[in-house]
Every structure is written in C-alpha cells, then in structure tokens.
Amino acid sequence: MQDEPAASKPTAPRKKNYPRKTYRHGDLRRALLDAGIELARSGGPDAVVLREATRQAGVVPNAAYRHFANRQDLVEAVRAAALSELAATMEAELAAIDPSLDAGAQACAALRATGLGYLRYALTQPGLFRTAFATHETPVGDANPAKAGPGGLNPFQLLSQALDRMATAGALPMERRLGAEFLAWSAVHGFAMLILDGPLRGFPEAQIAPLGARLVEMVQKGL
Amino acid sequence: MQDEPAASKPTAPRKKNYPRKTYRHGDLRRALLDAGIELARSGGPDAVVLREATRQAGVVPNAAYRHFANRQDLVEAVRAAALSELAATMEAELAAIDPSLDAGAQACAALRATGLGYLRYALTQPGLFRTAFATHETPVGDANPAKAGPGGLNPFQLLSQALDRMATAGALPMERRLGAEFLAWSAVHGFAMLILDGPLRGFPEAQIAPLGARLVEMVQKGL
DNA sequence: CAACAAATGTGTACGCCGTCCACAATTCAC
DNA sequence: GTGAATTGTGGACGGCGTACACATTTGTTG
Numbered sequence A, B: 001m002q003d004e005p006a007a008s009k010p011t012a013p014r015k016k017n018y019p020r021k022t023y024r025h026g027d028l029r030r031a032l033l034d035a036g037i038e039l040a041r042s043g044g045p046d047a048v049v050l051r052e053a054t055r056q057a058g059v060v061p062n063a064a065y066r067h068f069a070n071r072q073d074l075v076e077a078v079r080a081a082a083l084s085e086l087a088a089t090m091e092a093e094l095a096a097i098d099p100s101l102d103a104g105a106q107a108c109a110a111l112r113a114t115g116l117g118y119l120r121y122a123l124t125q126p127g128l129f130r131t132a133f134a135t136h137e138t139p140v141g142d143a144n145p146a147k148a149g150p151g152g153l154n155p156f157q158l159l160s161q162a163l164d165r166m167a168t169a170g171a172l173p174m175e176r177r178l179g180a181e182f183l184a185w186s187a188v189h190g191f192a193m194l195i196l197d198g199p200l201r202g203f204p205e206a207q208i209a210p211l212g213a214r215l216v217e218m219v220q221k222g223l
Numbered sequence C: 001c002a003a004c005a006a007a008t009g010t011g012t013a014c015g016c017c018g019t020c021c022a023c024a025a026t027t028c029a030c
Numbered sequence D: 001g002t003g004a005a006t007t008g009t010g011g012a013c014g015g016c017g018t019a020c021a022c023a024t025t026t027g028t029t030g
Helices: A028-043 A050-056 A061-066 A071-095 A103-124 A126-134 A155-168 A180-196 A205-222 B028-043 B050-057 B061-066 B071-095 B103-124 B126-134 B155-168 B180-196 B205-222
Strands: none
Touching: A028 A050, A028 A061, A028 A071, A028 A126, A050 A061, A050 A071, A071 A103, A071 A126, A071 A155, A103 A126, A103 A155, A103 A180, A103 A205, A126 A180, A155 A180, A180 A205, A180 B180, A180 B205, A205 B180, A205 B205, B028 B050, B028 B061, B028 B071, B028 B126, B050 B061, B050 B071, B071 B103, B071 B126, B071 B155, B103 B126, B103 B155, B103 B180, B103 B205, B126 B180, B155 B180, B180 B205
C-alpha cells in the first residue's frame, strides 16, 4: 500500500520497533509475545487480549493465528516467559547465599532463598505472577526450557533441589523429604495469593516482609 | 404474549421453577443468582456469564441490570454465596470434634478442622472455590452476613477463632498468635490451589488426603 | 532465472459478550 | 383511580475470538 520502492532487502528481522514497512514483519511471533507479556504485566491473564497484541504489533488480528493456535496458546507462551522470569528471580536469591556456611546451613538458606525469591517476584510482578498460575497446568516433570531460568531449572525444580540439599546435608529427615516440595510450595504460594488477591492486599511491604520471613521459618520448622 | 387470561393473582414469588407466566418474575434476583452459582460451580468465575444467567431465568439480558449493576456485581454475589458455603463446610468439620477432649486438644483439633474443612470444600466444589478467591477482595473485617456460614462467621473469622482458642488454652504461645491466621491460611490456601490448578491437579484423593494431613500438621508444628 | 509451493499477512464475516438507551407493562402509594 | 416507581422488553453498539478465502512475499527447484 505504501508507494515506496520496497527499499533494500530487509531480510534482517528487527527485534524491537515493530512498525514495519515490508509486507512481512520479520518476527511477528516475538512481537506478539512481547505485547502479551506487557499486557499481562499490567493487567494479569485476562488483559492478554489477542486483538490488542496484534494492534501493538501493527498487524491485523488474524495474523496472530499464523504463530499461535488461539488466544490460550498466546497466554501459555506468556506464562512460560513469566515462569522463566520467576526462576531467574529465585536463582538470584540463591546466588546471594554466603558460601562460607557449612553444607547444612547453606541448604537451609537455599530453601529460604527459593521461598523469598518466589515472594519477591510475586510482589514485584503481580500481573505476570498471576498469569503464571492462573491458567491450569503447572510445570513439574515439564522440562520445557522456556519455563526455566538461566540455570535451566524451573521454579519447581529449584525448590526440589533445595530440599534435596537439605536432605543430603541431614537438615531434613529422609522420611519427611518425600512430598516436602508440595508442603513448602503450598505455604509460599498461598502467601503470595493472600498478598495479591486476599486479605493482605495493599499492605505495605514493611509489614509483609517480616510476615514472609515468619512464614518461611514456619515451613522450615514444620516440615 | 401468551393468550392466557393472566390467571389468578400470582403475587407470591416462586422460588424455583422460574418459567414465569406473568410479566413480572417474582424473584429474578434470586433466579439470576442461582443460575450464576450453577455456572460458577461447573466452570469457575469465567463461566458466570450474564446473558446465560438471564437465559436460564427465562428473561431478556437487560433485565439483569435491574438487580445487578453489572456482571462483576453478579459475580460478587456468587462469590459471597460460595464463601458462605465454605464457612458452612468448615463449621461442619468443627462440629465433629470430640467434646470429651481437654481445651488444648480441642483447640488444636479446631485448627485442624478449619483447615481440613477448607480443603474439603476446595476439592468438592472447585468451581465455586475458585470463584470465591479468583476475584480480588476477600473478607477480613468484612461482616457481610452473606459471606458467613450458619454460625454467622466467615471463613477467616472461623480460623481466627480457632487460633484464639489455641492461644487461650496455652497451645499457642502468645507472641506467635499475632498474624498467625495469615500463616495458617497461606499454607492451606496454597495447597488448595496446588490441587486445583497446580502440579497436584488430578491426583487421586487417596494421595491428596495424607498430604493435606501432613500440611495441617506442619502448620501446627511450625506456627 | 522462471515457475511453483509454502509461509505469512489481509479482508470480510459470524456469533457471542457486556452494556447503553428508549419504551412498555405492571405494581404501588396516595 | 391516577400518577409515580419498579421491572422487564427491544434494539443497538462496540469489542472480542476466530473461521474462511484471498493476496503478497519468500524459498525452492528445475
């Protein structure tokens, strides 16, 4: 529709700045995903609306169907990205553990770090966090690298790893190791939900943080 | 539109069997709410669609706006009903506690009962449970009786009561009483979510039940 | 390089949804 | 009984997800 002479051969896809001049977009899938992520970031899963994503990518609604089977498929992709970010946040917390501690103390610190990283992400990115867990299906045996952090492990695997370290270090009795990830995850996940959608919503972080610390302590003590 | 002579004076609203013959419905609000509850029961919050509720009530879509400000308002009403049912389930569990126990043991049993009742409802009525917590805002200082059970207390208040009993019975150190409802609720709520939408979804109840028991035990020990 | 197939974006259209407005039937209050 | 308030109707609008046919570009193969 443009009267420009198609210029040079623009085969190189521009990753950002999506206003395209060629008929082809270059990397529409990425553009749609990015738009979806931003929508989810600021409005949660329901804000991921297909038509809006295509609008932001400068493309007609149906173009999305060349890259995603349907809206839910796009949401799943956003979800995977959110889980990956979550894993990265947890890894960052893990990396901050004092390496001079003995194995048992390090393992306990790792458990706390996974929990606190989880909570940090929920507080920092509520929209994406809710998107990560609003839809059904959550990763467990799922080795999809799109859901993992830089270290290649997804959030659930990071937690399992921390518990394994505790068990081998003797900080967690073996007979309590089995299924412990479900108990620990329950507490932390529920706490995040209480903050985002529940009776703790809107509380200043100054009051949230100590409660979160108490929660992690409760898990460690009660496990 | 019917050629019937309007029959007798049908001022008495029929609570169920909504096919009406008069211009007025009798109790449309109730009919819409009932329809909304059924929709939520079988499909969660997103399944509560205004037009479908009016369809089931045998009425034109706009009629709903005489009784609910908008869709969200209807969902809120469904939500209140779900919370009330949840409270009732928890009360039922509480009522089953052996009264011959001493105060401390009864208080501990009450804490477990609130948690297990909560989980029972989540497992039995996943759609309504998710509706109760999917939308924002949750009852805490909220004395709305529509959200309470037969005993007049909402789920959060039931939990608080159980913790109070533990504290006065000496089963919970006073310095740990403050905020304990958040810790306990976190664990149980998160566990419910893991079962409904998370990695524990679809697990047979035979495997869920012992895990739930362990969870409640963890809370009691770690609180 | 020509020709054809595959990939990718466009245009049009359908049905569903929430919601707004004006209007009609009914009931209530005086 | 009459006028006002309540409650249901009819029609319309814009937004959404998505299906189908079509156009344009790109990649392949002779």
